[in-house]
Amino acid sequence: MDSKTRKHLDNLRSEERDLQNQAFFYILEVTEKSVDWAYEVWDELVEDLSHKDNHRRAIAAQILCSLAKSDPENRMRKNFPALMAVTKDERFVTARHCLQSIWRVGASGKKMQKTVVDALADRFKNCAAEKNCTLIRYDIIEGLRKLYDEVKDEKVKEKALALIETEEDLKYRKKYASVWK
Numbered sequence: 767m768d769s770k771t772r773k774h775l776d777n778l779r780s781e782e783r784d785l786q787n788q789a790f791f792y793i794l795e796v797t798e799k800s801v802d803w804a805y806e807v808w809d810e811l812v813e814d815l816s817h818k819d820n821h822r823r824a825i826a827a828q829i830l831c832s833l834a835k836s837d838p839e840n841r842m843r844k845n846f847p848a849l850m851a852v853t854k855d856e857r858f859v860t861a862r863h864c865l866q867s868i869w870r871v872g873a874s875g876k877k878m879q880k881t882v883v884d885a886l887a888d889r890f891k892n893c894a895a896e897k898n899c900t901l902i903r904y905d906i907i908e909g910l911r912k913l914y915d916e917v918k919d920e921k922v923k924e925k926a927l928a929l930i931e932t933e934e935d936l937k938y939r940k941k942y943a944s945v946w947k
Contacts, residue, residue, distance in 0.1 A: 767803035771796060775807055778825055790825050797832040804836035815848045820857040827852045827864035834874035842871055842878060850885050858898055862905060865889075869909035873916040883925050886910060890929045900938050903929075907942045 767775075774796075777789035811833070814826035827849060834842050842849075849868065855861040872882030886906045893902045910926035927946065933939040 767801075767806060771803065778829075779822070783821075786821070786825070790829075793829055794832055797829065797836070800836045801833070802836070804833045805839070805841075808833070808837075808841060812845050812848060815852055820855065820860040823852055823855060823857075824860040824863040827860075828867045831864070831867035831870040834871040834878065837874060840877075842874065843881070846871065846878075846881060846885070850889070853889060853902075862901065865902065865905045866909060869913040869916075872913045872922075879913070879917060879919065879922070882913065883910070883922055887925055887929060891932070900941075903933070903938070904942060904945075907945050911945045 771793075774789040774792045777785050778793065780786045780789070808830075811826040811830045814822045815830070817823050817826070830842075830845070830849060849864065849871070852864040853861050853868065855864065868882060868886070872879040886909060890903055890906045893899045896902060907926055907930060910922055910929075914922040914926070923946070927943075930939055930942045930946075933942060
């Protein structure tokens with residue numbers, strides 16, 4: 767890993783929010799493509815999924831999602847439950863950031879695609895009693911759309927449309943369906 771990337775990775779732990787945010791956006795940009803240093807930071811990021819600072823949890827979740835394409839050892843299979851747990855974080859903004867990024871894990875390969883689609887479908891079905899259920903469901907449908915756009919697998923589209931049909935409130939069903947128009 768080059769020194770600039772290492773510095774930005776170190777700055778993710780900075781107490782200075784501007785420096786931390788700058789580092790975060792740099793790392794997200796660099797990880798748009800596969801990188802060879804993913805495992806140098808993997809365990810730290812997994813550990814940060816349960817950090818006391820919700821900002822650190824959100825950063826770790828989003829970067830791990832972005833690093834999924836750089837995971838030839840398939841570590842994500844083992845760490846995926848911890849990542850999904852962040853979609854139920856006590857801080858809704860943290861949960862939402864993770865939920866909006868998790869589709870990237872599904873785009874990393876067929877096995878993880880099925881794992882992600884199944885997990886998001888389960889999350890969609892079981893969030894009805896949560897305070898922000900409609901936002902959670904919208905994010906799930908939007909994530910499935912992004913996954914579909916990336917992998918072009920009709921099964922992803924079929925699952926998303928089937929989930930939309932389970933929404934009892936017509937207003938929200940229309941809102942979710944708008945993502946697929």
